[in-house]
Amino acid sequence: MEKAVRSKGVERKWSGKLTENKILQQMRRSLEVWKMGTVNYLEALKLQEKLTSNRKALKITDTLLSLQHPPTYTVGKRETVHNLLIPDSELKSMGAELHYTQRGGDITFHGPHQAILYPIVSLRDIGLGARMYVEKLELTMIKLASMYGVKAQAGQKCETGVWVEDRKIGAIGVKISSGITSHGLAFNMDPDLNYFKHIVPCGIVDKGVTSLKNEADVELPAEEVIQEQLIACFVRIFGYNDVVLKDKSTLFIHLIRLAFRTNTLQCNKAWLHTCPTPLTKRYQVGSLETVCNFVGSLWPHQQVVVLNNEMTSCCVENRSKWISFLGPVWPCDMVS
8 A cells, every 4th residue: 555645845655564664663572681690689679679660660671680599588478477387597597598578479489590580571561461471471481391301381270380290390479560570480490409398389288399400301501501591481482572681790880870879889799799801891991800899898888878079999080981981881771
């Protein structure tokens, strides 16, 4: 179908296909993926809250956090702490933490060798209701398991998550606020399953917990590869077209930029020192060591009024240069 369009005295032909292409471009779904390594649970929770707020305000696109946690037990909003089978006092000796959250679901365990995805996405934009969203999270883990010959399936009506027969391999607990999701899924690659003996996982009795390592008949690749595959399954099942990968160096920059606006820097000092070296190659700010040492030196009280005009230890003379340096990194969250 074509029709004439007159513009500034010049007649040109307009094709309906052009409009279809524009519509298709508008329908393209974009996703930012943050590959974060191992992150303390509370730090990840604070980041989710910040990203959720930004997503509601349309400051950012859909975002996916890919990470692992140190040993941590979390309780959902039902507060079913009675499903913790040992006294709280024993957790510290086990090197584990306990946190209460506002996600759905019961008590669960997060720890090393467990792949975690926290999607911060707009359900309205992707056209999903809460039930279908959870089903797609389940399908994401089912697809990953099938790549290693493991036949997994969604649980029964009251058994959210992914199962291999009567053994749970993947857990789901989500929060939805104003149509924006947070929290997400945890897939057992090869965690220490002994941690699960101290709880009634997800409040479901008489059923076990398993891992990809236990169920697969093939040798597993490096965990980073499995985590990449889990991300790929999520992207495919949720229908994202454009994916931008970001790592901890980018997030490190973002946290510094937030400090300019809030006059506080809240981040784990040890985590800052794990930032990969491409940080300095890409942004040319002296050396990674000086950046980390500078930020680390401002961490005696965990909430420090910092980042004024004295930035010479990072080879940056003044605040305005820091702003120009950091500006392109997070353009939708501008520094004033």
